[in-house]
Amino acid sequence: MNRRSLYVPANALVLAWFVGAAAVALGHRFVPVAGWLMVHLLLLGGVSTAILLWSQHFAETLTRRPAPGGARVLWARLLGWSAGALVVTAGMVASSTRLVVAGAVVLAAVAVAHLVVLALQRRGSGRMLGNRLEHLVRYYLAATAFLPLGVALGVVLARVDVSPEVAGRLYVAHVAATLLGWVGLTVAGTIVLLWPTALRTRLSPAAETGGRHALVVLAVGILLVLAGPALGWRPLVLVGSVVVAAGLARIGWHVVEQGRAAARTHGSGSFAAWSLAASCGWFLASVLAFGVTVIAAPGWTAVPDRLTWLVAPFAVGFVAQVMLGSMSYLVPVVLGGGPGAARWSNAAMDRAGMARWTVLNLALGVFLLPAPSWVRVAASMVGLVPLLVFLVLALRTIALQRSERTRRTLAPIAPGVATTPNWRPVRLVGGAAVGVAVVALAVVAGVAVDPAAAGLVAVPATLAQGAGVASAAGATGETTTVQVTMQDMRFTPSRIEVPAGDRLVIELVNADDQVHDLVLATGASSGRLPSGESTTVDVGVVTADVAGWCSVAGHRLMGMTLDVVATGGTTLADEAGQAGETSAEASGDHAGMDHGSGATGTTAPDAPSAAADIDLMAEPDAGWQPHDATLAPVATSGTDEQGMTSEPDPDGTGTLHRITLTVAEREVEVAPGVTQTLWTYNGQAPGPVLHGAVGDTFEVTLVNDASIGHSIDFHAGALAPDEPMRTIDPGESLVYTFRAERSGVWMYHCSTMPMSMHIANGMAGAVVIDPPGLEPADREYLLVQSEYYLGPQGGEADPARIATQNPDLVVFNGYANAYRYAPLTARVGERVRIWVLDVGPNRPSSFHVVGGQFDTVFAEGDYLLRDGGSTGTGGSQALALQPAQGGFVELTFPEAGRYSLVSHLMSDAEKGAAGYVAVTP
Missing domain, CATH: 2.60.40.420 (Cupredoxins -  blue copper proteins)
Structure with missing residues (x-):
């Protein structure tokens, strides 16, 4: 295989991973484990595949020896790695430990094979006359040696239930082995050679010596970082990070010197050169910030959450940007086609280069500032554009360059004419100005969405x-x-x-x-x-x-x-x-602050309450869909419609359920013609239903995509509230794990003060834990009763109205009279079980089915009546619940008809706590 036939399809494999990462970033709100996928599709998929490919390429260049097995063995490693990464990804999405472990075994095997190939290739090459750069292959050997450890730590973190302190230590070690070791060492060694090549200048002897010495410093620093979690002593992580930074600075000094020298003779550089330089700066800053963040955390348990802010500079500023720079240079190289084609390809990859470079780095800087949430969201969306543009330019360049018609039109270049673009000062300043303007517009848009913030x-x-x-x-x-x-x-x-x-x-x-x-x-x-x-x-x-x-x-x-x-x-x-x-x-x-100012404080002065628009005799909007009250059976495997994955618990007892709950602000209709901006879990109020059995474990990832702080409190678990129930700021996340030890229908809700406001504005839901031995019913429904204290149309709840405890609407499952417009259904003689949870925040409930009699009543963990009670003829007419209480009733319907279900606090029924069960023969 020639260079074009090998590297073009291999790089297409890399680009495919990048496309997947970009797609998840764009649709992250609708993708399971989106945070994990965005990072790992980029690093585990695209970046690692590129490292396997290009470290082999540079090793051949440096040792002047072909790799054992040639292109076939290289393709085996590339395809094996992609297959293993896909299996791991599928395992994470499906929450399958077997898939994750199987994929990890493949990845570790490929890593060992890559290490062996590099070692065999290097053996004896150092004795070749004039081979003064052969030592750079040691960077690739050292980097690959850290990879199996990083893979193993990642599996333990993802699929093994360990204590929070151990998880914190494993997380630091995983970052050190994969990001500092596997990726960092590879990039450091490659920069020594690729940087002067991209600048079209010679590698200086001082830079060569610096690269030789820096490897020892970098390796010692990474080992010190790994020793920190191994020994449980966090100061070692800071010491190791400083040592790693010193090694990077040793290389970085020569990067700066060679860049200045090249600028004097060759001009202002290209997109590839500027991206490589920026990536080095982000990497150095991120390594130091990594050590400081770990040592500043109150303990190992808090470290993963504290390090969340470094994901962006590490993944985007360093890793993504070094990939953009290196591939912008290498794609034209592997395409070949002569000087004319090279000039055309370089120009194509360099299009709007300074504008893209400025947007990416400036947007990342804005994202890292303590700016309002919507400003950071706007910056992240704008920062994604240069990555998408790179993908388009790369695919377009490859397609056009491979076209025979295009190659015939590329005229040869006269001897002595440069084949790489050099930005003139006017292009440099103009592109930077465009980039600054784009980011500034994004900031303005973010401020316009939430000016009070x-x-x-x-x-x-x-x-x-x-x-x-x-x-x-x-x-x-x-x-x-x-x-x-x-x-x-x-x-x-x-x-x-x-x-x-x-x-x-x-x-x-x-x-x-x-x-x-x-x-x-x-x-x-x-x-x-x-x-x-x-x-x-x-x-x-x-x-x-x-x-x-x-x-x-x-x-x-x-x-x-x-x-x-x-x-x-x-x-x-x-x-x-x-x-x-x-x-x-x-x-x-x-x-206008007391009347629905909500999260933004931007409501118009004296805005009237939406209560004036209530007409419970009207019909909902044409596109309205009722909340599905059907309670699905307890799942033991797979993924349900709301994104909760279930699998056997690794400890051998019960089922492990995993779900991500994302807090977001959403304007929804709560009664015909009445809209409110609710604070929701996964876009719905009430939030998703978690259904399990006694002994099951629930692992909930809370993500705050809203504009103010929020939290979550699960009544179904018994544990100290300090950490899992804490309020997290916009852009943050936490993992809340609890074990269901007792049965009942349990409330969960936002516990951020004032709780009445957060609950009334939609932040509540149900966890149903079946009592042992619960017999199946023909129909099983769940109704969550809550209250609305209306602010203005489209606004948030009115806190002054909440304090009166006199709601404008009382509803089942989030919408007034929802099941009058879309009745629940049953057949004559069927056993129907209706779970009811009152989430308040203020009003009790007296649940009643008009024309029905309950033969079984379960409230707050025990049966008040079962199969007619001790007499066999006992019945119940209402299930009485205070806020945060729940239970279920069972009944059969004797004949066809429409049976009303209401709260028998009749004023509340008249405010929307009513519906129908449509019974057919």
């Missing part, structure tokens, strides 16, 4: 003046600076006295475990502050009392208010000319 809250000018903002003429020239801490739903201090005419500066610290902000009636705002962050708010010159509050939904009602009192000045009531009007009332009405 960025500190932009519109306050009418008349209110600002009445709230105590003075002109420069009224100022004393003095500044009062006060530090305010946000914690436990309070500002501390909550009252600030300022001499009238002083300028007030607030140093604001968020010491709480969730996102907060400070909004003042003057219009000043801190913007959303994640946990642990701080900022400075310049209130301006204060001449009268000023009200402040947290604009995150419900927080103000919980007591997060701040009073700025101007001593020696007039009160806000005097300024407004309204006796008895308080600053909080004035600012609340005008800023």
Whole structure:
């Protein structure tokens, strides 16, 4: 096989993995284990396949010896690796330990085979005259030696149930072996040779010597990092990371020097060169950040979550970018075709290069900032564009270059003319300007979606003046600076006295475990502050009392208010000319914060409640679909419709269920003509149903894709709430594992304060654990009763309405009178079991079926009545439940007809807690 026939299809295999990673990134909300897939399709699939291919290529170049077995053995390794990676991926998606282990065995075998081939190829080559670069093959040998360890650690992490502390130690070791060892060492060794080649310059003797010495430093550093988790001593991880960084800096120094020399003689470089340089910088910074993050964590248990923020710079800044740079250079090389074709291919791969480079690196930088959630989302989407453009350019270049017609049109180049593009200064500046503009537009779009999170809250000018903002003429020239801490739903201090005419500066610290902000009636705002962050708010010159509050939904009602009192000045009531009007009332009405301001605080002033639009005699929208009340049987294997995977528990008892619950904000219809923006688990309210048996284990991954902090609390598990029930900020995730030891229908819900607001806005669901020996029923349904306290149309719940405990709607499964429009069904004589859970947050339930009698009633873990009770003739007419209680009833219907199911708190039934069971013969 010639170079074109080998490398073109082999690189197409690499590109296929990249396409898969891009597809998952675009549709991650709808893909199981999307986080794992995005990282591993890129690293395990595309990057590792490329390393197997190109390390072999460079080893042949450096040793000047063909690889044992030639192209056939290389293809066997490439296809074997892809097959093993596909099996592992399928195992993760299907939650199958057998598939994961089988795929890992194949991967380890390929790694060992690759190591053997490289070792045989290098043996004796060092004695060849003039072979001064042969030592670089040692990088590939050392890198491959770490690979089997990384694969084994990955399997244990993915499929073995270990303690959180052990999982943290294994995670650090897995990252060290795979990312620092396998990928990092390979890249470091390749950069020594590829960098000057991409620059069209010679490798300097100093760079060659630096590469020789750096390998020892890098290997020692990686071993020190691995020793940290092995010995349970985290400081070793930091020490090892510093040593690795020193080895990278040894190579990086020569990268900079050679780049400067090439710029003086060859111009400003190409997309390939700039990408390789940027990847080195991201790698060095990420390694140091890795060590610091591990040592800064409170313990091994917290390390995986703390390292989440480094996924982007490692995977995108370093790995993806080094692949873009190297393949942008190597694709034209392997295509060949003569100087004319080379010039054309290089130009094609370099198209809009500086703009793409700027967008990728700048968007990644914005993503890593403590910016509002929507700004980071917009930055990540824009940052994905250069990766997609690269795929398009690479596939287009390969297709056109392989075309006979295209090759005939590529004229030869005169001797001495460069075959690689060099950016002129005007192209450099112009491309960078375009890239900056694109990212800036993305930031603006993110701010526009959630302006309050960025500190932009519109306050009418008349209110600002009445709230105590003075002109420069009224100022004393003095500044009062006060530090305010946000914690436990309070500002501390909550009252600030300022001499009238002083300028007030607030140093604001968020010491709480969730996102907060400070909004003042003057219009000043801190913007959303994640946990642990701080900022400075310049209130301006204060001449009268000023009200402040947290604009995150419900927080103000919980007591997060701040009073700025101007001593020696007039009160806000005097300024407004309204006796008895308080600053909080004035600012609340005008800023619209108490009436459905929700997560963004951007609701229009005085927006009317959607309660005025309630018409329970109307029909739902044409596209409305009822929540399926059918309770599916307990699964023991496979994946259900809501993405929960089930398999036998590795400990040999019960079933292991895995599900990812993603928090997202979604506007939905809750009654005919009435919409609300709900906070949902997996886009639905109530959330997905988890159904299992006593002894089953549930592993739930919570992902926060919303704009404020959220959490989850499973009543079905008994465990300390400190870690699994903690509030996580937007963009974060956690894993919550519990074992179902007791039967019943259990509530789960967001436990972030104020809980009433989060539950009322949709964040609740059911876990059904069947009692042992539960007989099958002909029909089995689940109804979750909840309440809506309506904000404006399309807005969030009104926290002031929630405090009254007088809901606008009471519903089953999220929609008023849902099962009047789409009745449940049954046949005469069938045994029907109806589970009922009251998630509140405030109202009890008295579940009743009009025309039906219950012969079995199960409530809160025990039977109140079973098969007619002790007399055999006993019956029940209602299942009484308080909020967070549940049970089931069983009945048979004696004749065909429409039977109403209601909460017998009749006012609630009239507010939507009603439906039908349509019984047919």
